[in-house]
Amino acid sequence: MEVMAIDVLHMRNMPVPKKGKERLPVPDAGYSVILHLQVEHNGVQHSGLGEIRAVTSVSGETPAGAFSAAVRLGEVLVGVELDCGQSGREATAQAAQAVRSAAEKAFGVAPTTQLPTGLNSAVRFAFECAVLDAMARASSRSMSELLALAPAASVSRNVFSRPLSNASRLLNQLIDGRAPSGWWRSRCSYSGVRAGELMNTLTRANIWSAAGFEGLWLDLGGRWHVDDLKAFEETFNSGAETQGAPVNLILEQPFPSYATAHYAELLALSQRLRDRFGVELRIMLDEPVWDRRSLAELDELLPFVDLNVTPQKAGSFEEVLQVGDYLRERNVGGKIYLGNAALNTDLNTLALTALGQMLGPRCGYFSASRKEEKRVRLIHSGDAWLSLDDAELRLPTGQGWGVVLCRSGLEKRLKRCISSVVTR
Numbered sequence: 001m002e003v004m005a006i007d008v009l010h011m012r013n014m015p016v017p018k019k020g021k022e023r024l025p026v027p028d029a030g031y032s033v034i035l036h037l038q039v040e041h042n043g044v045q046h047s048g049l050g051e052i053r054a055v056t057s058v059s060g061e062t063p064a065g066a067f068s069a070a071v072r073l074g075e076v077l078v079g080v081e082l083d084c085g086q087s088g089r090e091a092t093a094q095a096a097q098a099v100r101s102a103a104e105k106a107f108g109v110a111p112t113t114q115l116p117t118g119l120n121s122a123v124r125f126a127f128e129c130a131v132l133d134a135m136a137r138a139s140s141r142s143m144s145e146l147l148a149l150a151p152a153a154s155v156s157r158n159v160f161s162r163p164l165s166n167a168s169r170l171l172n173q174l175i176d177g178r179a180p181s182g183w184w185r186s187r188c189s190y191s192g193v194r195a196g197e198l199m200n201t202l203t204r205a206n207i208w209s210a211a212g213f214e215g216l217w218l219d220l221g222g223r224w225h226v227d228d229l230k231a232f233e234e235t236f237n238s239g240a241e242t243q244g245a246p247v248n249l250i251l252e253q254p255f256p257s258y259a260t261a262h263y264a265e266l267l268a269l270s271q272r273l274r275d276r277f278g279v280e281l282r283i284m285l286d287e288p289v290w291d292r293r294s295l296a297e298l299d300e301l302l303p304f305v306d307l308n309v310t311p312q313k314a315g316s317f318e319e320v321l322q323v324g325d326y327l328r329e330r331n332v333g334g335k336i337y338l339g340n341a342a343l344n345t346d347l348n349t350l351a352l353t354a355l356g357q358m359l360g361p362r363c364g365y366f367s368a369s370r371k372e373e374k375r376v377r378l379i380h381s382g383d384a385w386l387s388l389d390d391a392e393l394r395l396p397t398g399q400g401w402g403v404v405l406c407r408s409g410l411e412k413r414l415k416r417c418i419s420s421v422v423t424r
Helices: 063-077 088-107 121-138 143-147 167-175 192-202 205-211 226-239 260-277 292-296 317-329 346-362 401-413
Strands: 002-012 031-041 044-052 161-163 182-185 216-222 247-252 281-286 305-309 336-338 387-389 392-394 417-423
Touching: 002 063, 031 063, 031 121, 044 121, 063 088, 063 121, 088 121, 088 143, 088 317, 088 346, 121 143, 121 317, 121 346, 143 346, 167 192, 192 216, 192 226, 192 247, 226 260, 260 281, 292 317, 305 317, 317 336, 317 346, 336 346
Parallel strands: 161 182, 182 216, 216 247, 247 281, 281 305, 305 336
Antiparallel strands: 002 031, 002 417, 031 044, 387 392
16 A cells, blocks of 8 residues: 555645634634544555644744645655554554654654654654554555454443533532533642542532432542642541542642652542541542653552553553553553544544554543543544545444534534645
8 A cells, every 4th residue: 555645735724614703713823733544455445534733832932833844744654665464563553654754854853863752753653553543444444443453343432521611510410310420620729628528528428319310520630749639638528427438539640759658648538438438548649651761760659650641742552551561461441532532533533442442451541632422531433444535534424322423523623624735
């Protein structure tokens, strides 16, 4: 299979209108760069798609910079031969090597040198999505069948995220007999005292016994201090009277550094919460890019923490999969959370579905880009193949949540083509 041409399209993001009103694009995230990779296999042409959502605050890339980098990388990638008969890790390794080699030539990086963290990582990841998409189509398979060796139907939504902007509203839902569940996250970090008070309120025996709910997770944000741990435990102990209330906690990057003493206290608190009240406390750690070196620094903590990974920062499917390999080698059971909402788009959502399947039970969630569905963290997707015809996207047809997601998300915004460059 040979790469014959690559179209690089700079398009304005216009979200689907709601109630007859068209929304304005979000500054800095109002443009996407669409990659249309055209390949030829056994005399038949196929195409693969990728999308770059350049968000400076997340990936450090601007829309203009991402567009320029995509053109340069695409010019080098044209003419590359690929084996579409490979699948699973062989396919991701092949795509990673092809894009890496093109990036080395396009950006002037020596082959023996590791690509700098953040060097057009979202651009490289989108190219891998396009390459893998083309390989899947050329072999008459879906992305999930190509990468995870399983149909996309095996992916289901397992975590729902809701904003914890008003704790009293959550309490009212409980009192009214409505069933809050899933993942609730505050826009800002809770202090130890405030988190303890919230837990005292939510663990009232009469609320949960009457409602019979399955339970929920509270994401308290991050950047705690040891004093917050002590204040939380003292406050929570003063009011909690029951065991087994289905309310669990998540702390994101609780301390600025991985100081053993601090985490030892946090893990001890986690054990006391589990023993006394049946409350689980999970720790989510985040790094710009996780690799073996940074993971080795966490060997003592890995059995007790989950990892937040942004594929577009890593720049490669293989980089994310190697994180899973490292956890398996050490036989630890932490989850890998695929973020970030601002970078996950309608097109690469299908690729991330396949990536989530490759990670298996370790995959905790990832975000969708459609405004109404941002709370959904892991999606169910059908075989929604998208193709480019006469410089306009032909929208996917059929049933299934993933198909509807792509169709509604693309229907409005991808008709606004700003400019295009065709590399041949």
